[in-house]
Amino acid sequence: xxNELLRELDARGFINQSSNLDGLNDALNAGRVTAxxxxxxxxxxxxxxxxxxxxxMRWFQKYGHRPIALVGGATGRIGDPSGRDKxxxxxxxxxxxxxxxxxxxxxSKFIHFGDGETxxxxxxxxxxxxxxxxMEFLREFGTDxxxxxxxxxxxxxxxxxxxxxxxEFNYMTFQAVDFLTLYKKYGCTLQFCGADQWGNxxxxxxxxxxxxxxxxxxxxxxxxxxxxxxxxxxxxxxxVWVNEDKTSPYxxxxxxxxxxxxxxxxxxxxxxxxxxxxxxxxxxxxxxxxNEAKKILxxxxxxxxHGHDAAVVAQETADxxxxxxxxxxxxxxxxxxxxxxxxxxxxxxxxxxxxSKSEARRxxxxxxxxxxxxxxxxxxxxxxxxxxxxxxKGKKTFLRVVVxx
Numbered sequence: 001x002x003n004e005l006l007r008e009l010d011a012r013g014f015i016n017q018s019s020n021l022d023g024l025n026d027a028l029n030a031g032r033v034t035a036x037x038x039x040x041x042x043x044x045x046x047x048x049x050x051x052x053x054x055x056x057m058r059w060f061q062k063y064g065h066r067p068i069a070l071v072g073g074a075t076g077r078i079g080d081p082s083g084r085d086k087x088x089x090x091x092x093x094x095x096x097x098x099x100x101x102x103x104x105x106x107x108s109k110f111i112h113f114g115d116g117e118t119x120x121x122x123x124x125x126x127x128x129x130x131x132x133x134x135m136e137f138l139r140e141f142g143t144d145x146x147x148x149x150x151x152x153x154x155x156x157x158x159x160x161x162x163x164x165x166x167x168e169f170n171y172m173t174f175q176a177v178d179f180l181t182l183y184k185k186y187g188c189t190l191q192f193c194g195a196d197q198w199g200n201x202x203x204x205x206x207x208x209x210x211x212x213x214x215x216x217x218x219x220x221x222x223x224x225x226x227x228x229x230x231x232x233x234x235x236x237x238x239x240v241w242v243n244e245d246k247t248s249p250y251x252x253x254x255x256x257x258x259x260x261x262x263x264x265x266x267x268x269x270x271x272x273x274x275x276x277x278x279x280x281x282x283x284x285x286x287x288x289x290x291n292e293a294k295k296i297l298x299x300x301x302x303x304x305x306h307g308h309d310a311a312v313v314a315q316e317t318a319d320x321x322x323x324x325x326x327x328x329x330x331x332x333x334x335x336x337x338x339x340x341x342x343x344x345x346x347x348x349x350x351x352x353x354x355x356s357k358s359e360a361r362r363x364x365x366x367x368x369x370x371x372x373x374x375x376x377x378x379x380x381x382x383x384x385x386x387x388x389x390x391x392x393k394g395k396k397t398f399l400r401v402v403v404x405x
Contacts, residue, residue, distance in 0.1 A: 005060065017194055032066060036178075038071070043103075048255065070182070109304070156204060194222050248333075249312045253298045253302040254396065331400050336351055341385070351399060368393060
């Protein structure tokens with residue numbers, strides 16, 4: 001009999017691949033299962049590219065199982081080569097500590113931590129990895145990994161063509177040891193991962209089998225891509241962050257409000273807890289009516305990440321802005337210093353409305369920039385100091401710019 005949780009996850013499109021789906025089904029039917037998902041502290045917030053895994057853990061806990069969130073304080077010092085064409089920059093201990101705190105904040109938005117049987121646990125793999133010396137690690141695990149097996153991994157094969165350090169090559173062994181450690185300490189028998197992490201995760205299943213003679217499982221989710229089919233992640237420069245100090249609840253809401261028509265059903269299933277029969281109804285809407293489905297999607301996703309009150313404010317702000325009003329109090333805000341007149345290109349870049357003057361100039365020439373409701377017709381114009389401005393880019397992006405006193 002198919003497990004109720006797996007049936008829900010399958011219907012919502014979470015399941016990409018499993019190391020042993022039948023065995024996992026039996027384990028879930030037999031009782032409470034402990035599973036983990038890990039991420040390295042390469043940034044101080046998670047982003048929407050992580051949401052499938054976060055929502056997977058949320059559903060897992062909702063159905064009476066226990067999730068473990070692992071922050072890679074140790075593996076973050078190496079850098080995961082999966083899905084990357086070059087190595088990650090090395091982080092200082094201070095950066096890693098700062099980022100770990102931000103990730104804990106992100107994860108806590110989606111699952112509940114505590115001391116109960118299904119309450120989540122948060123761990124840092126540096127707590128056990130720091131105890132291994134180089135020779136000790138090699139003696140303990142060196143014979144459990146073969147070079148041909150490691151070279152067969154897609155993440156390794158891709159990088160070998162353009163260069164891969166010995167440091168990165170060892171990443172998968174560290175991740176496998178994480179799974180083994182969590183199995184022994186917490187009885188953790190399941191690892192969640194993104195599709196690009198499949199090879200690393202399977203190595204953990206193999207290590208548990210070799211060391212303990214026990215079976216463990218991996219369940220991977222599909223990667224979340226943008227409208228161009230590109231993976232959403234901070235490395236690509238198109239991230240929408242979970243923590244509100246990096247992406248405001250309004251901006252988060254607007255991201256989902258602007259979901260392409262052909263992704264509405266998928267996003268409703270993955271990013272919300274709306275019942276499947278209601279999702280089927282919303283997904284069947286056509287034309288202008290589909291915008292109502294997008295509003296429901298945006299509200300539900302924002303409510304999970306930022307709470308009900310923030311979702312209400314975000315929705316009201318969007319309705320106000322796009323209804324012709326200008327509710328500047330609740331729109332995204334940035335502070336700048338403005339001792340005198342500024343060229344409009346400098347002003348727009350300083351306000352971080354555009355990453356470069358060339359992009360700002362291009363949008364002005366296309367008639368897509370307004371300041372306080374007035375279209376900017378000439379990119380050579382100046383902006384005179386004021387207490388604050390409301391800047392609009394295109395039809396849907398608004399920014400409140402406050403001038404520091």
